[in-house]
Amino acid sequence: MLERIHLVIIREVGRQGSLTAAAGVLNLTQSALSHTVRKIEDQLGTPIWDREGRSLRLTQAGQYLLKLANRLLPQFELAEERMKQYAQGQRGTLRIGMECHPCYQWLLKVVSPYLSRWPDVDVDVKQRFQFGGIGALIGYDIDVLVTPDPLNKPGLRFDPVFDYEQVLVVAEQHRLANVRYIKPEQLADEILITYPVETDRLDIYNQFLTPAGIVPKRHKVIETTDIMLQMVASGRGVTALPRWLADEYADRIAVTPVKLGKNGIAKQIFLGMRDADASIDYLSAFVELARQSAGKAPKMRR
Structure with a gap:
């Protein structure tokens, strides 16, 4: 019978990559964990891991159970945490x-x-x-x-x-700062700075550049908004942000927002x-x- 502890072990071995490391996290000896692993496989009637020297590789059955563990265990853990909070009046x-x-x-x-x-x-x-x-x-x-x-x-x-408009943000002295709206081809020679998000999920790409068959000169990733806009203000690239955020920063950093396309991006x-x-x-x-x-x-x- 599959038990919760089995899923916990499968998840932890998957996280740590070895029985030794997983045993330390689970507060078990390696021999105790190895015995439990063999017992799980005996009970289920199928191998969960293929052993390659000291490393373990999940079998197809093991991969299924790991996905199950990653889906079910957080629900158990949340339920236990909430019951604890309710018991404490929180x-x-x-x-x-x-x-x-x-x-x-x-x-x-x-x-x-x-x-x-x-x-x-x-x-x-x-x-x-x-x-x-x-x-x-x-x-x-x-x-x-x-x-x-x-x-x-x-x-x-x-x-x-709420609704918002996605705009291009450029330095106040940038060549595009005073145009009525940006055309995709105008970004072909620009360094585009974005957050660390896949390009197919960035509006500047999937709603503006990619449909026009345009790619920027270079794509640079920065995690923080403040550093991103400092780079833009110094003329080291352009970026795309919600207008409300660009307006907020424009009060203290020398940047300006410009509409993306004639109709904008809503x-x-x-x-x-x-x-x-x-x-x-x-x-x-x-x-x-x-x-x-x-x-x-x-x-x-x-």
Whole structure:
């Protein structure tokens, strides 16, 4: 019979890459763990690992169980944590996943009043996920996903929070600073600076450059908005950001936003959550507070 401890062991061996390392994390001796591994395989009637010297490689059955472990164990761990919090008179922890790098500043404006209104709820923010934001939401690693790219998945819901315009941000003295709007071919000789996101998920590519068959002279990745815009202000590249964020930084850094294309690029930010959690009061309260803060993010300009 498959037990929870079996999934824990399979996940940890997969994480650590060896029985020795996994035994240390699980507070077991290597011999005890080796015995347990053999027992699991005997009980299931199929090998879980192929042994290659001291290393282990998952069999097809083992790969299936590892995926199962990564999907089920976070739900067990969340349930235990919430039961512990309820027993101690606490509400719980709101775990927010971010797929919108520039939205971090906006999120701070929401979290501050939220914490004041819900003193018995903790907030944790995650920006890196093992299986992407949607996978983290389905797998119970997070409770709310902030994303501009919702996906229609059974069991999930996405509520729009605010509209915004994606613009090109250039230095005040840049040759494109005073044009009415940017044409794709005008970026062919530019260094494009972006967040560390796959290019097929970047609006500047999939809604502007790629349809026109244009690639920038160079693509440079920077993680933080402040450094990114300092680079832009010094004439070392251009970037694409929400207009509300570009306007906010333009008050203190010598950059200016320019419309992308004649009609601009209109986007929305959504909050995703599981349908089963929609009735949890502190989750629905966060969504409502986020909607109320939407006025702090200016809408699309024409």
